[in-house]
Amino acid sequence: MRGTLFIVAAPSGAGKSSIVNAVLARDPNIALSISFTSRAPRPGERHAEHYHFVTADGFQSMVGAGDFFEHALVHGDWKGTARQSVEPQLNAGRDVLLEIDWQGARQVRAKVPDAISVFILPPSRAALEERMRKRGQDTEAVMQQRLLAARDEMSHYGEFDYLVVNEDFEAAVAEMCAIFTASRLRRDPQIARHSRLITALLADEPSWPAN
Numbered sequence: 001m002r003g004t005l006f007i008v009a010a011p012s013g014a015g016k017s018s019i020v021n022a023v024l025a026r027d028p029n030i031a032l033s034i035s036f037t038s039r040a041p042r043p044g045e046r047h048a049e050h051y052h053f054v055t056a057d058g059f060q061s062m063v064g065a066g067d068f069f070e071h072a073l074v075h076g077d078w079k080g081t082a083r084q085s086v087e088p089q090l091n092a093g094r095d096v097l098l099e100i101d102w103q104g105a106r107q108v109r110a111k112v113p114d115a116i117s118v119f120i121l122p123p124s125r126a127a128l129e130e131r132m133r134k135r136g137q138d139t140e141a142v143m144q145q146r147l148l149a150a151r152d153e154m155s156h157y158g159e160f161d162y163l164v165v166n167e168d169f170e171a172a173v174a175e176m177c178a179i180f181t182a183s184r185l186r187r188d189p190q191i192a193r194h195s196r197l198i199t200a201l202l203a204d205e206p207s208w209p210a211n
Contacts, residue, residue, distance in 0.1 A: 010120035072103035
């Protein structure tokens with residue numbers, strides 16, 4: 001059976017990556033698609049682990065070749081998901097998680113209407129700014145730009161299936177895991193997963209065990 005595509009989006013600083021990494025550590029049945037980006041690595045980021053880092057020209061060459069499942073301009077840099085990171089794994093029955101922004105999520109939903117989407121919100125604007133500043137990775141100008149963009153990003157929460165408020169980290173991780181578990185228990189995936197069992201249970205002349 002085909003795997004499920006999960007989308008997780010959030011404004012910068014909401015804790016999306018930390019939550020996703022914690023969920024992946026608990027759920028070995030989900031593969032994370034590593035995005036491509038045209039921006040330079042931040043301190044501590046490693047190629048092919050956090051992102052596939054490419055030049056802006058290299059990114060545009062991939063766009064022209066039709067290599068991307070989705071791509072968008074985010075905070076002045078290009079980000080995108082390669083087709084080969086998604087489609088082969090879904091076709092092989094593996095669940096795939098995309099950690100992307102709302103623009104990319106909109107493109108993905110148009111291609112995969114049954115994708116499960118989750119949006120992460122901060123508990124307050126003050127908490128969002130505090131988390132951004134704690135990272136210490138951006139100049140003040142970039143920080144202000146990200147704060148201004150955050151409100152617009154959060155205004156797209158209504159396009160997603162689920163909302164998780166990251167006030168308590170462990171609670172947010174547990175809620176995300178619950179979403180993934182519940183999605184696997186939906187009727188149609190369960191019918192595909194347990195078709196032989198259902199057929200046997202509904203057979204015209206079932207062989208019931210003797211009392």
